[in-house]
Amino acid sequence: MTRYVAYATDGAPRLGAWIGDEIVDLGPDPDRLTDGPAPPANASRHPAGEARLLPPLRRASKIVCVGRNYRDHVGEKGMVVPERPMLFAKLANAVIGPGEAIVRPPSTAELDLECELGVVIGRRARRVAPEQALDAVFGYTIVNDVSARDHQRDDGQWLRAKSSDTFAPIGPCVVPREEIGDGSGLRITSSVNGETWQDSSTDQMIFAVAAIIAFVSANITLEPGDVVATGTPAGVGQHQDPPRFLQPGDVVRCEIEGIGVLENPVTAA
Numbered sequence: 001m002t003r004y005v006a007y008a009t010d011g012a013p014r015l016g017a018w019i020g021d022e023i024v025d026l027g028p029d030p031d032r033l034t035d036g037p038a039p040p041a042n043a044s045r046h047p048a049g050e051a052r053l054l055p056p057l058r059r060a061s062k063i064v065c066v067g068r069n070y071r072d073h074v075g076e077k078g079m080v081v082p083e084r085p086m087l088f089a090k091l092a093n094a095v096i097g098p099g100e101a102i103v104r105p106p107s108t109a110e111l112d113l114e115c116e117l118g119v120v121i122g123r124r125a126r127r128v129a130p131e132q133a134l135d136a137v138f139g140y141t142i143v144n145d146v147s148a149r150d151h152q153r154d155d156g157q158w159l160r161a162k163s164s165d166t167f168a169p170i171g172p173c174v175v176p177r178e179e180i181g182d183g184s185g186l187r188i189t190s191s192v193n194g195e196t197w198q199d200s201s202t203d204q205m206i207f208a209v210a211a212i213i214a215f216v217s218a219n220i221t222l223e224p225g226d227v228v229a230t231g232t233p234a235g236v237g238q239h240q241d242p243p244r245f246l247q248p249g250d251v252v253r254c255e256i257e258g259i260g261v262l263e264n265p266v267t268a269a
Contacts, residue, residue, distance in 0.1 A: 124136070
């Protein structure tokens with residue numbers, strides 16, 4: 001399996017292909033990711049454990065997110081199933097990579113996680129039909145849609161709650177669509193300090209990847225390198241009994257079958 005990464009050893013960020021226990025260097029510009037470059041014959045190689053992984057999508061023009069898109073999550077919220085995808089956005093300032101700290105702002109006491117399948121756009125998509133929507137997909141990654149629940153509730157809209165600095169961990173890699181298919185049937189889990197919070201399947205999605213891309217692109221042109229986060233399953237801290245929220249010192253782990261593990265510590269501001 002080939003997994004594309006942005007990484008650094010002791011210099012500037014580079015693009016790599018994570019193959020086995022090595023990272024094969026693909027050049028100095030990680031933003032060429034969606035070009036799908038092949039390793040040159042004389043490419044340098046690095047032990048994966050010696051490389052620092054960076055956010056694989058550092059300069060997405062937009063991160064489009066879908067709310068309430070898992071049947072089990074809608075059920076735990078006591079909400080009705082939505083008739084169409086519920087869209088919101090996260091801003092680029094929120095993006096961090098594997099191992100970087102999620103920083104809890106002093107303004108929130110209700111910091112929560114949301115493990116999500118991230119769809120990486122590889123081809124410009126404008127008003128595409130569902131039948132052609134997957135042609136616009138380069139691959140898949142993991143997104144943790146970190147959320148300040150009290151800000152969601154108090155603000156009446158989600159910008160501050162979803163786009164505060166460090167609220168969008170992405171990674172650890174991007175797996176090409178050819179190896180994941182349409183994104184269905186993947187186990188998706190999250191844990192905090194080793195304790196499982198979420199354990200579900202992307203089969204629980206109300207709107208599948210192709211339907212989401214078609215819906216988004218009807219009004220919002222998707223460009224190569226953009227990310228679409230497809231919603232989270234049941235088990236987030238807000239809906240546990242009693243509610244539980246992330247604290248400084250916690251370690252958050254998001255895992256999706258076929259992609260890998262995205263792990264981030266939580267720190268105080």
